[in-house]
Amino acid sequence: DAGVIQSPRHEVTEMGQEVTLRCKPISGHDYLFWYRQTMMRGLELLIYFNNNVPIDDSGMPEDRFSAKMPNASFSTLKIQPSEPRDSAVYFCASSRAQGEQYFGPGTRLTVT
Amino acid sequence: GENVEQHPSTLSVQEGDSAVIKCTYSDSASNYFPWYKQELGKRPQLIIDIRSNVGEKKDQRIAVTLNKTAKHFSLHITETQPEDSAVYFCAASSNDYKLSFGAGTTVTVRA
Numbered sequence: 001d002a003g004v005i006q007s008p009r010h011e012v013t014e015m016g017q018e019v020t021l022r023c024k025p026i027s028g029h030d031y032l033f034w035y036r037q038t039m040m041r042g043l044e045l046l047i048y049f050n051n052n053v054p055i056d057d058s059g060m061p062e063d064r065f066s067a068k069m070p071n072a073s074f075s076t077l078k079i080q081p082s083e084p085r086d087s088a089v090y091f092c093a094s095s096r097a098q099g100e101q102y103f104g105p106g107t108r109l110t111v112t
Numbered sequence: 113g114e115n116v117e118q119h120p121s122t123l124s125v126q127e128g129d130s131a132v133i134k135c136t137y138s139d140s141a142s143n144y145f146p147w148y149k150q151e152l153g154k155r156p157q158l159i160i161d162i163r164s165n166v167g168e169k170k171d172q173r174i175a176v177t178l179n180k181t182a183k184h185f186s187l188h189i190t191e192t193q194p195e196d197s198a199v200y201f202c203a204a205s206s207n208d209y210k211l212s213f214g215a216g217t218t219v220t221v222r223a
Contacts, residue, residue, distance in 0.1 A: 031209060043156070043201060043213040056210055058113075091155060098208045100146075103155040 004104030025094030118214025
């Protein structure tokens with residue numbers, strides 16, 4: 001089992017640019033989660049999907065953030081336009097129903 | 113929404129001693145309480161969890177206790193080892209999925 005796969009692992013971009021983070025969940029998992037981790041705010045749930053449908057996006061900070069899950073094996077988190085305060089580690093996680101959430105390795109985003 | 117507070121923020125223990133981390137939560141509907149361990153530069157990994165129909169759960173050197181009346185739960189690590197050094201996060205959820213995390217406790221085990 002390859003685990004949750006995220007790409008890129010590191011992203012450095014300039015303020016105002018569009019950033020797209022990608023995630024491939026563990027096969028057979030029907031829940032997918034996007035988290036953001038910063039020193040100031042800790043680990044925050046941004047949005048989660050069940051069977052490719054967004055269930056709760058109340059953690060999405062603002063309209064600059066959007067997430068999609070076009071199929072069971074792929075999800076994206078997009079930030080447009082990016083700002084320096086978006087710098088963080090973004091984790092994707094997946095799980096079965098009422099199961100353990102398995103985290104991916106994360107994408108470290110730096111916006112200059 | 114749910115608010116989870118975690119104490120202490122840092123904890124230094126001598127190898128072989130016990131470590132205790134405490135969390136409180138605000139939402140009485142919360143019924144799922146996982147604990148995650150995150151080593152430096154790595155991803156969070158679940159180490160133990162407990163549900164509201166259970167008061168205590170053990171897994172080798174790790175145990176978690178839950179007091180629903182007081183709305184607090186604790187992680188106990190016995191016979192600490194250097195590899196236990198990490199950041200530990202508690203979390204709470206009312207539906208198994210929407211986790212609210214505590215701020216984390218940095219545990220350092222001194223050899």
